[in-house]
Amino acid sequence: MFTTILLPSDFSGCSAEAARAARRLAECFGSRLIVLHVLDEPAALDPMFRGEVPLELLRGRMEQYAREGMEAFLKAHFEGYSGVETRMASGVPYREIVREARECGAGLIVIGTHGRTGVERVIFGSTAEKVVRMAPCPVLSVREGGKGKEFIHP
Incomplete structure (x- = not known):
């Protein structure tokens, strides 16, 4: 049914x-699975958030964190599954x-629903909400804490 499933991940518990x-x-479904991590550059590159840290150093740290995070995430969740690929991108996550x-x-995007809360969510909205509105395919949103995953049986 779904030949390709996209899994955006920030390596959080909700992404797990x-x-x-x-x-x-x-x-x-015998699907190819693509795990995508997006470096949220717009926020990180703003001088207000990065202070006096040189841009090149910050970008290098972000990329290193992403590589290490992806490696650990794959080991924790996809060991033994041969149909998984990884992608990295930089920009606005949604x-x-x-x-x-x-x-x-x-054919399907599976995304965790956590993220911004409170005032930040009111101002910016959530990445998952924006993906649901703009995606070219169905989106399955998964909440942290195990609620809503009972539909999947072994």
């Missing part, structure tokens, strides 16, 4: 919940997720 759901779906879904021909 989404990874479990994505893997089970991929195994059920835009990069939607772009990647179009480029890879994703």
Whole structure:
């Protein structure tokens, strides 16, 4: 049913919940699974957030964190699954997720729903909400804490 499943991840607990759901779906459907991590450059590159840290140093640290995070995430959630690929992107997360879904021909996006809360969420909205609105394919949003994953059976 889904030849390609896109799993955006920030390596958080909520992304781990989404990874479990994505893997089970991929195994059920024999899908190729693409794990995408987006370096959120717009926020990180703003001088207000980075202070006096040189831009090149910050970008290098972000990329190193992303490589290490992806390696650990794959080991924790996809060991033994041969149909997984990884992608890295830089930019505004929801835009990069939607772009990647179009480029890879994703039949489904599985995304964790956590993220911004309070005032920040009111001002900016959530990445998951924006992906749901703009995605070229169905989106399965997964909440942290195990709620809503009962639909997947072994």
